[in-house]
Every structure is written in structure tokens, then in C-alpha cells.
Amino acid sequence: MRGLALAGVVAAMFACCNPLDVVHADTTLLNASYEPTRRFYSDLNKAFAARWQADQGEKITVYQSHAGSGAQARSVSFGLEADVVTLALAYDIDAIAERAKLLPRDWQKRLPNNSAPYTSTIVFLVRKGNPKQVRDWPDLAREGVSVVTPNPKTSGGARWNYMAAWGYALRLHDNDEEQARELLARIYRNAPVLDTGSRGATITFTRRGIGDVLIAWENEALLVAREISSADFEVVVPSVSILAEPPVAVVDKVVDKRGTRKAAEAYLNFLYTPEGQQLAATHYYRPRMREATEGYPDRFAKLELKNIEDFGGWAQAYTTHFADGGVFDRIYRPGS
Amino acid sequence: MVDHAPSFDASLPQAARRPLPLTESAGARTALITVALGFLLLFLLLPLIVVFAEALRLGLGSYWAAIGEPEALAAIRLTLLTALIVVPLNAIFGIAAAWAITKFQFAGKNLLITLVDLPFSVSPVIGGMVFVLLFGLQGVLGPWLAAHDIHIIFAIPGVIIATLFVTLPFVARELIPLMQKQGTEYEEAALMLGASGWQTLFRVTLPNIRWGLLYGLLLCNGRAIGEFGAVAVVSGHIVGLTTTMPLYIEVLYNDFNFAAAFAVASLLTLMAFATLILRAILEWRAARLLARSRLH
């Protein structure tokens, strides 16, 4: 009986407050991010904590939650109390602003470079020796080539992948949308499985040995090819790709409620400092600051990069391609 | 009755005397034992060996570092907290349910038993999902909870409730058949001798069912610390906060930290061992006590 009452009290204690506030009296932040950034933010959080301690003299802990960018945006909209969101594309943060009104619609203007402190792009990861001779986008549509890419419904990286392919397809077919759709349909027909997040797709390709080519974030591909398994994989850079700008934002309603606005803003500003930019480069992101790439002269390939604005911006691209019944739904029919 | 040697039938003439086939031939016995042991070796022992071998692949220093990470420690704390809350609650429920079901006759008993068993046969993913539907912001109670700043989904209470659902039947399932077999004689005798209801429960019923209760607690605990599917759905993937040990293993595994993942897995395996050994020891001691009491 007493045990039951005690358990009840403990449970009630946890239920009543934000878990972050119960466990720590010091400042804590929750950063809801997308999947491939785990190692980057692990290092960045430590560096930021040291900087905060030096500047403010108090301890700060930044907690991380990682999931597919789209899934994460919805989680935040539905109650995941994140002080900052660092997602794969602006559309996902826009969705949080629209749906849950947790931050203002003009959030992207609040930080430099469209609130994207670093950029990346989309490349291919293939098995060592490139046995299927994958050189560019059309090779992904070839018969007998198995393609691994995540699910655009949940993963931000997946949508960048798709738009990069779309950009190429439009160029190839002189803006004939029907033919471009056909090319993308053939690529997705070659996809045996769509993971919910980019990291999931990377695991499927590298660990489960499924597929001949992985369409991946440049930083993911470089991480695998240079650090994890350099003997087994290599990066192939396509002729044209897309400039991926993963943005960051403070979630106003949450920071105001928790009183962490100062810390949250400092955290995001930290990404733009030389230290933050250097860490980004170390983790294979393309920093905005030229100087940060000096230590890595041939890390980032030079290739032609399209911009999402070429496609009318994410709002239009999303409605056309990724909304229910959009182009993606029409070209991808799994299990058949 | 435990006589495996063939016996001779003395009533038959000499020529007809042959060993009675009371057990399989030696050849068949060896074959069966080999098959059984081979099967168990492959399916039980090998995975265990692999867990520890892989955990130590990068050396002992790396092993301790992996376990000593603050996020690992947080996961361990959360797992233990969950077990500490869930097992006693479900034990109380199990005893109450078994008492109601086995000591009384009433209509709807079979339905009740089926309902108690339901979480056992339902996929754990569904076990987590129902709470998202109930407590999530989009769910039935979501707006009310948000208005009162109560966090269940994406927070620790969600993890605990999901685990509670999944482990609910374990103690009851063990106690119900046991108490059904025992009937109500002992309790009625105690009551007639003047014991109160609670005295009867603690002095008569519980001692009678202690092995079933222990086994049920063991199963409940094992499932509580190891639950994956239900917790994955409700946790919000906040590493260091709502990530239990099994979820943390997945996080490490998906970040290419295989040795670290196995290191945490080895801890869970040791916990599993501990519960099994504990039960075996207690049973062995009880058997010894029983044997000794028989001699008197």
C-alpha cells in the first residue's frame, strides 16, 4: 500500500513538470534535430557548454532528440518541448510555425544566411570500386541498379534527394515535366526500401548491405567514406546537385515559457562563430565562413548546385511533390 | 519411478525374456540429447557469447568509457526507475486480480481473464501507440494535458505507462493457474480459525504462491527493463532523458558505435542473468528445505 502511494507520488512528480526541469536545476535546452547531426551536435554541445560556463559562469546541458526532419517537425508541433529546432529544410520549421504557431512566420530572417549556418549538398555513396559504374543521376534509373534513399514523407534529406534528382531530370528533358517524372519514377522503382530518416538509409546501405548506391547528404557520405568504412565505400559526385540549407530556429513559445531564450539564442549564435563553423567543417558540413574550410582544402567537391528557389521555393515544391496525392505519391507504389 | 534401466519380465519363458522398452535406445537418447544441446547452443548460448565478445572488441577501456558516458548512465537510471515503479505496481495488480478471479465465482470471469491477458498478446508497438492516441497533443486528453502543463508523451511518465501496459499480465498470468489449483481451502481454514482477511493474505496465501509470484516478478522485471517497441513509440527520442537502455542501444547502433551498443547490451544481459540466477538459487534452497522437512 505504502509502496503504491510512494510510486504514485513519484509518478505525479514527473507528470507535472517538463522532465527537463525536474531532473536538473541548471539551465537545460532541448535541441530537436534531424538524424545525421548526432555527432556534430554532440561535439558542438560540449563546446557550447564550455563557452557558456566561461561567459556566464553557469552550467548548461543541451539535450538532443534526433529523428527524420519531417517527423521531428510534427513531434514538436504535437508537444515535444524543444527550445531550438535544427532541421533539414526550412519547410519543416515553417510547418511548425503554421500548424502549432510556436514561432513567428518570419523566423528565417532572424539569423544570417537564411538561418542556415552551414550548408550541404546531395551526392552518391557507392561500394568500393563502384562495381555498378554509377556516375550520374541517369545511372540510378538503370535496370539492375538498386537505390537506397529515405522516405520523403518523414525525412528531410529524402526531399533534398528528390529535388536534386528532379533538378537534373528537368535539365535533361528540357523542362518536360512528364519525362522528368518518368525518370524519377524509374529511380524510385529501383528503391527496395525507404527508411524514415537519412541515417536509417545509411545504415540500410552500409550495414545491411542493401542496394548499390545511396543517395545521401554530402556530410553523411563523407562521414562513412572517410571515417567509418573507408575501405568499403566511396563517394561519387553527380554532375549537378542542389544547395541544401538546413536551418536553425529558436522556438519562441517554448523558450519564453521555460525562460531559456537567452541561452537558446546564444546557442544558435554559437553556430555562426569561428568555433562553431570549424566544428561544422570537421563534421563534413560546408560552413558559411570561408576560413573554416582552410584546413580541409579538398574535402568539398565543386559541382553545379541548383537552389530550391529555382523550383519556386519549398512551399510550392512541397505542394506539388510531397503533399498527399502529389507527384511522389503517384510515382512510388511500394510492395507491388 | 525414475528407473531407466530395462527390467526383465520374470513371468515369461527364458527365450522370450528381453529388456522392456521403458526408455529409448542408447543411440536414440544420445541423438536426442545432441540435437537438443546443439539447438540450445546455437540459439541460446551463441548470442550471449557474441554480446560479450563484441562489447569487448575495442578493449576494456573502451567498454568502461561507453558505459560511463553521461547518456549511458541516464539510460541506466531511467531503465531502473521504470522497473522500480512498474514491477511493484503490476505485482499488486497481479495479486489482486488473481485473488478476485480464483477465490470467487462470478459472471464474466473468463472475459476478465482474457482482458488481463490482452497486453501479452498485443504487439508492444500498439501498446505504445494507444497512449499516444490518448495522451498525445492530437489525442483525446491532449489539449487538457497541455492546458495543465502535464507532460506524458515525449516524457518519462509516457515511458513508464507504456511499460506498465506491456508488463501488466506477467504476474497475474503466473498466479491465476497456481491459485486456481490451490483452491480456497487454506484461506477458508485460516478464516475459520479467526484470521482477518489481510492476515490470511500475508500469512497463508502469499507463502503458498511464492514460487509462482517470484517467477512472475522475474518475467515482469525482465520485460520491463527490456521493453523496446512500446517505449520507442512514446519516448520522443530525447537521448539522456527519455531513452531507456534498449533505446539507447539502438541510438548507439545507428550511429555506428557498435562496440558501445554491445557494451550497454552486455549490461542488460548481466541483469537478465542476475534475475535467472536469483530465481534458481531461491528455488534450489526451497527444494532443499522441502527435502529436509520431509525427512523429519
Added chain:
Amino acid sequence: MIGGAIAIRQRSIVPGFGLSLGVTLSYLGLIVIIPLCVLLLKTSDAGWAKIWMELSSLRTLAAFRVSFGVAFLAAAFNTVFGCIVAWVLVRYQFFGRRLIDAMIDLPFALPTAVAGISLTQIYAGNGWLGAALATAGIKVAFTPLGILVALAFVGLPFVVRTVQPVLQDFDRETEEAGALLGASRWNILRRVVFPPLVPAVMTGFTLAFARGIGEYGSVIFIAGNMPGYSEIVPLLIVIKLEQFDYAGATVIASLMLVASFILLLAINLLQAWTRRQQGG
């Protein structure tokens, strides 16, 4: 108050009916009944068109085929070997028997995620056993065969633990009578020993089967998770949840729930049958 309403019971001097039933029903109500009702409610919210679309989609059908099919095979596999193991543990003496008997419960105590990564490590193409199997052209991990292995692991104790007690309580006199009457060992086994075991065996099979169809943690590491080929129903539900397609998720979950309920009834009936066999 509820106790009074269901007081269609015989008078008993044992106290505590109201309290125990009250606790049971409240707890059950809060944790099981209300959440499951919410599930069914949300499903009916989805509308018949959506329900039909979900249930008839090729992907869903394939997932059910995989989940139920592989669980059935795994349960069958465990039945065969589980019976052998139970027999060997009860009837024979050999070195380490007690230890092995205690270890049978390991899959009950071991977390599914641990089993998942461990089995993957063994059966992956470059794994402990997977490498050897690969040279023979057999792929285990990331195929339905991998799912089978995982389900065989988690279901291993069920048949053993249901058959063991029946075997232990088995009356050897009937066997000896059979032997005295001149039957061969195989005939004795077939006619005298096996029939009373059938209810227990079937119970164990059904338990392993029920566990297998819902298993998630150990399977997702070792399955390839490819729709139409190696994607299990629980994973499909999780994917739909992550896409926040709650309607789709609830529809599939409800179907699983119905299947689980049916299996549960089957298990309870079989267990009642076993008890009658043993008692009678």
C-alpha cells in the same frame, strides 16, 4: 459498487471480493481498456473508405503475410525443437542439465533489442555464422530468414515451459503397462505418451505464435525492412505513426488487435483443455 453489480456469485466466506475486484477493474480500466477503446474509436473515425484502402493496400497485405507467415514457421520450428528439449530435460540425466534448464528462460529475461543486435551480428554477411553461410549462398540477415531466426529465439521457451510440467507429472505406469503388453518403444511413445502432450504442445505453439506476430525489437535489426518482402506489421504501424498518418496506423493496429484477441481466446481454451487432461 462494481462488486455489488457483478454479485451474481456464490456466497463465500473469503473476504476481499469488492476490494480485489475493484482494484483489478480500475487498474485494468485505466491501463488497458480505456486506451484500447480509444484505439477502436479512432479507427472508426477513419471512415470505411480509409479503412478499406489501408487494409487492401499491397504493402499492408504483404506485411501481414510476412508477420503471420514467419511467426507460424518460427512457432512450428520451436515446437519441434522445444519438445525435444523438454523431453531431454525431463527424461534424461546429463551433465549440466540443471544449468541448462535454468537458461531456457533467457529469452524471457533478455531484452529484445539485445537479441536483435546480437543475432544480426551472428547472421550478417560478414558475421560469425553469416560468413560461412554466405559462401554456401544462404543469406540469413536482412531477409525473412533472419526474421525467422529472431522469432525462433524469442519464442524458444514457450513450448519447453508448457510441455515440461506435463511431462514431469506424467504417470509412467501406463508406459510400463504398454511395455509389458509387448509394444515397441516407438509405439508406446506414439500411443501412450504423445497424446496427452498434445494440448500442452498446442498451447506452447499458440503462445509462441502470438508472441511472434507482435515482436518488434528483435526483428527490426535483423530484418531488411523492405516493403513487400521483409517488412513486419509492427514496423508498418511505426512508419505510419512517424508519418503521423494516425488513421492508417489505427486501422492496421485494430486488425492486429482483433487477431491477437482471437489467438488469446485460442490460448485460453487450449490451456483449459490441458488442465482438464492433466486433472482428469
